[in-house]
Amino acid sequence: MDSITQAVLGAGLQGAILGRSQGRRAILYGAALATLPDLDVFVRYADPVSSMTFHRGFSHSLFILTALSIAMTLVIRRLFPKADYSARRLWLTLWLVLVTHPLLDALTAYGTQLWWPLTPTPTAWSSLFIVDPVFTIPLVLTTVAALILGIGARMTRWLRGALVFCALYIAFSLVGKTIVEQRVTQALRQDGIEATQVFSTPAPLNTLLWRVIAKDGSGDYHESFVSLFDRQAPDLTRLPLQQPLAALLGDAPEHARLQWFTDNWLRYDVAGDTLVVTDLRMGMAGHHFFRFAMAERRDGQWHVIVPRNWPGLRGGEPELRLLLSRILDESVVIPLAQWDAFMTDVR
Numbered sequence: 415m416d417s418i419t420q421a422v423l424g425a426g427l428q429g430a431i432l433g434r435s436q437g438r439r440a441i442l443y444g445a446a447l448a449t450l451p452d453l454d455v456f457v458r459y460a461d462p463v464s465s466m467t468f469h470r471g472f473s474h475s476l477f478i479l480t481a482l483s484i485a486m487t488l489v490i491r492r493l494f495p496k497a498d499y500s501a502r503r504l505w506l507t508l509w510l511v512l513v514t515h516p517l518l519d520a521l522t523a524y525g526t527q528l529w530w531p532l533t534p535t536p537t538a539w540s541s542l543f544i545v546d547p548v549f550t551i552p553l554v555l556t557t558v559a560a561l562i563l564g565i566g567a568r569m570t571r572w573l574r575g576a577l578v579f580c581a582l583y584i585a586f587s588l589v590g591k592t593i594v595e596q597r598v599t600q601a602l603r604q605d606g607i608e609a610t611q612v613f614s615t616p617a618p619l620n621t622l623l624w625r626v627i628a629k630d631g632s633g634d635y636h637e638s639f640v641s642l643f644d645r646q647a648p649d650l651t652r653l654p655l656q657q658p659l660a661a662l663l664g665d666a667p668e669h670a671r672l673q674w675f676t677d678n679w680l681r682y683d684v685a686g687d688t689l690v691v692t693d694l695r696m697g698m699a700g701h702h703f704f705r706f707a708m709a710e711r712r713d714g715q716w717h718v719i720v721p722r723n724w725p726g727l728r729g730g731e732p733e734l735r736l737l738l739s740r741i742l743d744e745s746v747v748i749p750l751a752q753w754d755a756f757m758t759d760v761r
Contacts, residue, residue: 415518416545417449422553423518423580424448424511429557430573431507433565435499441561444511451479451515463668463706463721466693467675474516475530483509518542521584523615523695525675535677538695540615541587547619549583552576587621594624594640594648601647602628602636609636613679613695618734623741625698627679633657635681637699639748641741651750653699656682662689662709662716669708686760687711690724700753701729727756 428444525536
């Protein structure tokens with residue numbers, strides 16, 4: 415999630431648990447501690463694939479953060495032995511502020527290595543967009559109010575209420591995700607197609623409209639936008655994965671790591687004399703956040719290269735307005751096939 419959301423979630427948690435003892439400082443302490451896992455962004459890597467796939471790694475590990483919370487509890491209790499809260503209460507606060515950061519990240523589509531140094535596929539429950547005002551605004555309002563008014567019994571209830579609302583909103587998003595995936599799976603089945611892998615993620619700024627992609631084992635995938643208010647079957651667009659092109663990359667370690675990190679939600683396109691690999695989980699047809707040039711054709715032969723970012727369309731206000739209008743209006747057409755032509759543009 416975005417840094418503001420992470421900060422106010424940590425602030426709300428520490429304010430709700432230790433605010434009566436620490437006062438306004440609980441809000442500041444919680445906000446600062448909640449941003450700690452993202453300090454890994456300052457680590458520099460040799461290529462953009464490594465930067466992407468090592469982010470949300472060791473610093474987001476539940477093992478590491480649990481150990482850190484224990485160490486911090488011991489140090490703080492030694493420095494402030496007369497504090498009017500128990501070591502157990504302090505540890506619980508620090509632990510919750512730290513571990514909710516990667517757990518919240520895991521609710522986005524990016525992928526979070528919760529179990530580092532173990533290497534299962536990074537967790538991407540993908541039920542929240544990276545910026546969601548419905549989730550964030552209640553936390554902002556209550557934590558700012560706590561800073562201004564202080565934390566008494568009433569403010570503690572407000573902070574806890576905001577946290578309960580956020581938990582219920584996450585539950586709502588997970589239910590919505592299940593509904594839209596079932597609708598797409600059923601629509602494919604009615605067309606005689608069995609989905610082998612399905613991935614869904616909310617459209618920007620909401621959890622009412624969802625982008626769903628599904629593989630069918632044929633070498634293609636299907637993409638659709640589905641609103642929770644839809645009454646008709648999803649309109650599916652068939653698009654190419656072109657996975658045979660992956661053979662051009664041989665045993666390139668960056669490619670193998672990208673396959674692992676994305677659970678192999680990858681698409682391959684030849685743009686001019688460049689092989690471009692796209693992470694299909696984020697963005698939409700023709701507008702993807704993570705695309706990498708990974709091989710080049712010289713003198714008729716393909717050569718693996720050090721990956722570099724491949725520029726492409728990210729979408730802007732017109733696309734956002736179109737998507738938001740699609741939430742309530744099922745007749746709005748999202749031109750996925752038309753946008754898909756951008757995938758082979760040379761920029």
